[in-house]
Amino acid sequence: MTATPERLHPTVMAMVVARDFEDGQVVNLGVGLPLECANVLPPDREILLHSELGMLGYGPVITDPELIDPFVTIVGTLPVTAQPGIVFMSHDESFAMIRGGHLDVAVLGGLQVDRDGNLANTQLEGKPAGNLGGAPDLAYCAKRTVVLMFHTTTSGELKILEACTLPLTAPRCVDRIVTDVAVMDVVAASDDRPGEIVLREVAPGWTPEAVQAITGARLTVADDVREIAL
Amino acid sequence: MTATPERLHPTVMAMVVARDFEDGQVVNLGVGLPLECANVLPPDREILLHSELGMLGYGPVITDPELIDPFVTIVGTLPVTAQPGIVFMSHDESFAMIRGGHLDVAVLGGLQVDRDGNLANTQLEGKPAGNLGGAPDLAYCAKRTVVLMFHTTTSGELKILEACTLPLTAPRCVDRIVTDVAVMDVVAASDDRPGEIVLREVAPGWTPEAVQAITGARLTVADDVREIAL
Amino acid sequence: MALVHPRGPRLIDKRIATFDEAVADVPDGATVHFGGFVSPWNHPSYLVAAVARQGASGLTAVATAMGRGPARSDEHSMWYPPERRPTDYFDIGLLAELGRIRKGITSFPVAARHSLVYPFEAQLARGEVEVEVTGQGSLAERIRAARAGIAAFYTPVGPGTAVAEGKELRDFDGVPHVLETALHADFALIRAQRADRHGNLWFRGARTFNETMAGAATVTVAEVDEIVELGTLGPEEIHVAGVYVQRIVERPRTAATSWEQPQ
Amino acid sequence: MALVHPRGPRLIDKRIATFDEAVADVPDGATVHFGGFVSPWNHPSYLVAAVARQGASGLTAVATAMGRGPARSDEHSMWYPPERRPTDYFDIGLLAELGRIRKGITSFPVAARHSLVYPFEAQLARGEVEVEVTGQGSLAERIRAARAGIAAFYTPVGPGTAVAEGKELRDFDGVPHVLETALHADFALIRAQRADRHGNLWFRGARTFNETMAGAATVTVAEVDEIVELGTLGPEEIHVAGVYVQRIVERPRTAATSWEQPQ
Numbered sequence: 001m002t003a004t005p006e007r008l009h010p011t012v013m014a015m016v017v018a019r020d021f022e023d024g025q026v027v028n029l030g031v032g033l034p035l036e037c038a039n040v041l042p043p044d045r046e047i048l049l050h051s052e053l054g055m056l057g058y059g060p061v062i063t064d065p066e067l068i069d070p071f072v073t074i075v076g077t078l079p080v081t082a083q084p085g086i087v088f089m090s091h092d093e094s095f096a097m098i099r100g101g102h103l104d105v106a107v108l109g110g111l112q113v114d115r116d117g118n119l120a121n122t123q124l125e126g127k128p129a130g131n132l133g134g135a136p137d138l139a140y141c142a143k144r145t146v147v148l149m150f151h152t153t154t155s156g157e158l159k160i161l162e163a164c165t166l167p168l169t170a171p172r173c174v175d176r177i178v179t180d181v182a183v184m185d186v187v188a189a190s191d192d193r194p195g196e197i198v199l200r201e202v203a204p205g206w207t208p209e210a211v212q213a214i215t216g217a218r219l220t221v222a223d224d225v226r227e228i229a230l
Numbered sequence: 231m232t233a234t235p236e237r238l239h240p241t242v243m244a245m246v247v248a249r250d251f252e253d254g255q256v257v258n259l260g261v262g263l264p265l266e267c268a269n270v271l272p273p274d275r276e277i278l279l280h281s282e283l284g285m286l287g288y289g290p291v292i293t294d295p296e297l298i299d300p301f302v303t304i305v306g307t308l309p310v311t312a313q314p315g316i317v318f319m320s321h322d323e324s325f326a327m328i329r330g331g332h333l334d335v336a337v338l339g340g341l342q343v344d345r346d347g348n349l350a351n352t353q354l355e356g357k358p359a360g361n362l363g364g365a366p367d368l369a370y371c372a373k374r375t376v377v378l379m380f381h382t383t384t385s386g387e388l389k390i391l392e393a394c395t396l397p398l399t400a401p402r403c404v405d406r407i408v409t410d411v412a413v414m415d416v417v418a419a420s421d422d423r424p425g426e427i428v429l430r431e432v433a434p435g436w437t438p439e440a441v442q443a444i445t446g447a448r449l450t451v452a453d454d455v456r457e458i459a460l
Numbered sequence: 461m462a463l464v465h466p467r468g469p470r471l472i473d474k475r476i477a478t479f480d481e482a483v484a485d486v487p488d489g490a491t492v493h494f495g496g497f498v499s500p501w502n503h504p505s506y507l508v509a510a511v512a513r514q515g516a517s518g519l520t521a522v523a524t525a526m527g528r529g530p531a532r533s534d535e536h537s538m539w540y541p542p543e544r545r546p547t548d549y550f551d552i553g554l555l556a557e558l559g560r561i562r563k564g565i566t567s568f569p570v571a572a573r574h575s576l577v578y579p580f581e582a583q584l585a586r587g588e589v590e591v592e593v594t595g596q597g598s599l600a601e602r603i604r605a606a607r608a609g610i611a612a613f614y615t616p617v618g619p620g621t622a623v624a625e626g627k628e629l630r631d632f633d634g635v636p637h638v639l640e641t642a643l644h645a646d647f648a649l650i651r652a653q654r655a656d657r658h659g660n661l662w663f664r665g666a667r668t669f670n671e672t673m674a675g676a677a678t679v680t681v682a683e684v685d686e687i688v689e690l691g692t693l694g695p696e697e698i699h700v701a702g703v704y705v706q707r708i709v710e711r712p713r714t715a716a717t718s719w720e721q722p723q
Numbered sequence: 724m725a726l727v728h729p730r731g732p733r734l735i736d737k738r739i740a741t742f743d744e745a746v747a748d749v750p751d752g753a754t755v756h757f758g759g760f761v762s763p764w765n766h767p768s769y770l771v772a773a774v775a776r777q778g779a780s781g782l783t784a785v786a787t788a789m790g791r792g793p794a795r796s797d798e799h800s801m802w803y804p805p806e807r808r809p810t811d812y813f814d815i816g817l818l819a820e821l822g823r824i825r826k827g828i829t830s831f832p833v834a835a836r837h838s839l840v841y842p843f844e845a846q847l848a849r850g851e852v853e854v855e856v857t858g859q860g861s862l863a864e865r866i867r868a869a870r871a872g873i874a875a876f877y878t879p880v881g882p883g884t885a886v887a888e889g890k891e892l893r894d895f896d897g898v899p900h901v902l903e904t905a906l907h908a909d910f911a912l913i914r915a916q917r918a919d920r921h922g923n924l925w926f927r928g929a930r931t932f933n934e935t936m937a938g939a940a941t942v943t944v945a946e947v948d949e950i951v952e953l954g955t956l957g958p959e960e961i962h963v964a965g966v967y968v969q970r971i972v973e974r975p976r977t978a979a980t981s982w983e984q985p986q
Contacts (some may be wrong), residue, residue: 023733053666071665084954090671092604095597099872137597171620253470283929301928314691320934322867325860329609359832367860401883611895613876632874
């Protein structure tokens with residue numbers, strides 16, 4: 001019996017997502033893990049980060065109180081950097097931008113994702129209601145939706161499933177799943193075949209079999225599956 | 231046989247309309263006669279004039295080329311005065327403002343008005359299509375719609391009718407009609423009686439009978455009908 | 461030749477001296493839009509506190525989030541050392557805690573962590589209040605529709621999820637859409653940085669629901685950091701035209717330390 | 724630790740050197756939004772002229788008015804003495820006169836006087852072109868809906884008149900409404916006063932359809948008086964975020980005197 005291989009650090013997970021942003025893309029980062037992407041982008045690259053509050057063009061999170069501008073914050077009232085060209089707008093305009101298909105990528109956290117690309121990420125167990133926030137619009141309307149999450153819950157429950165059991169945030173919306181052990185693409189169902197999840201990359205030390213063992217949906221292993229590299 | 235009494239000058243017609251604006255009201259003036267209201271408002275009164283182009287708070291038309299700002303113009307590219315507090319906006323916001331019921335008064339020109347308060351003012355005879363412009367939104371959505379027009383056409387045809395014959399701009403929208411001979415209110419139809427046009431004021435020298443004689447709808451003469459005064 | 465008004469002109473002046481006056485007529489059972497996005501710098505704190513003092517109850521509150529309440533209000537500025545955190549942040553969790561909210565229409569009804577329970581959430585779990593959870597995009601558009609005189613609209617966001625249940629679905633270009641209706645309020649309580657006496661508003665930073673809600677209610681009241689002379693705000697820089705705003709109130713120069721202090 | 728892009732960063736730069744390049748790919752049969760409100764100061768004259776030179780035909784033109792054409796273009800600035808009237812005002816009447824427009828979607832299809840006939844109107848009378856006349860409010864909202872991802876909406880304006888014929892009617896609160904659909908275009912050609920390389924735009928004066936159309940097309944091209952350094956336009960003063968704009972072109976310092984001059 002071999003030791004369980006190490007899982008990726010959250011910063012590296014964010015880098016795996018940010019690696020694939022193209023210059024000039026408009027990207028919305030969800031709270032928590034996804035926001036880490038803001039901190040790993042090279043300062044000389046122009047990726048326009050969008051915030052639902054009504055802001056486009058922010059940069060890394062600021063931790064030094066002396067540098068904070070309290071009017072430049074994102075969800076959770078987190079202070080961030082104002083990049084040159086930053087624009088402020090209203091909530092309705094911010095969501096017109098999302099819903100109108102003007103965002104290239106949404107990176108969201110996830111509680112569950114299934115092989116049809118359904119996403120559940122708003123309803124915490126035991127809570128009397130879910131926090132939808134802007135997730136339904138982002139997940140459904142961004143040109144590309146990436147879910148960045150730990151592969152399993154802290155108590156080991158599976159999160160990538162044949163079919164979500166929690167209330168859906170948005171249906172058939174996920175294009176890619178990046179976790180602490182793998183990178184997977186969701187291939188949408190078509191008339192003649194069901195949706196599938198294709199395993200593209202595995203974390204160092206992980207085999208496709210080891211990833212499959214902690215995944216609740218059957219994975220299709222890509223012919224060119226390889227180790228995650230930045 | 232007595233001589234036909236004189237008709238009011240367009241400037242006086244505009245003053246009859248402007249007389250009834252309340253301080254602070256938001257008013258849209260149509261092209262032509264209605265726009266004259268902008269020129270007769272006392273400079274120390276704050277009536278906010280709205281233009282569909284996306285402007286709120288303009289003042290009199292400017293004729294001296296040295297005083298013109300070509301970026302402060304209304305329909306017809308007419309240069310107007312920028313009053314303190316003037317705001318510019320987009321066309322969609324300008325019409326959100328109209329449709330959302332935020333305008334107190336719309337003063338519009340008219341080709342025909344009928345006793346149900348229907349308005350026709352966009353389709354010129356002989357033209358292959360009508361110029362709707364912003365009239366449908368203004369006529370239907372302003373809290374109060376005033377039609378300012380000559381009582382009859384230049385060739386003597388009647389314009390105030392039992393029922394409009396030209397294509398309607400908006401149905402059941404007119405509250406008041408001000409012409410060069412009279413001031414009339416349209417009382418909307420209710421379940422138990424049809425709409426009616428009430429004659430409130432007549433121009434100096436005019437009798438209710440003389441006004442009725444050039445009106446295609448039966449007028450109800452108000453008990454307190456009086457001579458137009460400013 | 462110009463008309464002279466017999467009474468003499470009455471200038472437009474939407475300034476109200478106190479927050480208490482500005483919300484005095486909010487009735488029990490009112491629907492109220494609350495602007496901002498859970499930050500001391502964009503939430504209408506003094507208006508919330510004034511509503512709390514005024515006592516209106518049975519409110520339907522439309523807001524991004526239902527608030528943390530006074531006990532946790534400084535969590536929103538945790539990145540500042542304690543001495544720099546605003547003492548005058550009163551979020552609508554205060555109204556929830558006082559039992560004034562009957563129903564919430566919101567995107568964030570609960571705390572984001574298992575370990576936290578906010579006042580509205582606790583009442584919801586006990587069945588004391590109602591909630592209508594709406595994604596933020598549809599909530600923003602429903603409020604904008606109220607301002608813009610649009611009765612209802614079809615959005616692609618919602619079909620296939622709980623928010624579309626019981627609503628009309630229709631395909632456009634083969635994509636399912638759901639019909640959402642305008643969300644008008646009796647009062648909109650918002651926050652801006654600058655205003656003039658016409659009610660023209662200017663905002664620093666993301667304008668959140670503060671811009672969206674202006675004009676989407678019968679009475680819009682703006683709490684502002686500063687009232688400036690008419691003409692100071694340039695015609696191209698005004699974000700909200702004064703016609704959408706009925707009342708403006710300036711925040712005090714000295715921050716309140718309790719919501720109970722009359723302002 | 725930060726990612727270094729293997730190719731080196733590529734900055735966002737939406738500047739296009741010439742108007743001819745900026746519209747080179749407008750295909751025959753395209754739907755095109757044209758911004759402005761019949762004024763030399765808000766109409767995208769150089770883009771219109773470039774489309775005329777480029778030759779695309781069978782266009783569906785969405786615009787406030789269908790234009791007067793070159794012969795009458797200086798009527799728009801009659802309040803200036805002749806020597807001060809712009810020589811470089813090219814309205815879409817030019818495209819109509821050249822026979823490039825197959826259909827107009829507009830609020831002002833004809834001249835406002837009996838005695839005047841503009842090019843599009845003449846073609847319409849002869850049955851050579853189609854027209855869809857829409858009130859300006861619904862036209863503006865349909866274009867905004869395209870930008871905002873709203874498929875359709877119910878407006879109270881239209882029922883009881885010709886514009887509602889053949890469309891779905893529905894009552895909301897006892898008031899009849901008509902369903903209007905989003906109006907997307909292949910290209911939006913607009914005019915602004917300032918832009919930066921991100922495509923952020925700033926306007927002088929009423930923003931007309933220029934703001935409304937930005938982002939309501941697959942490709943939005945902005946003709947601007949001046950391109951300024953990134954960061955010059957303040958985050959609170961930008962009217963249109965760059966994401967809605969794909970190309971920007973600066974107007975020449977010396978005004979053209981004919982639409983046929985390549986620019």
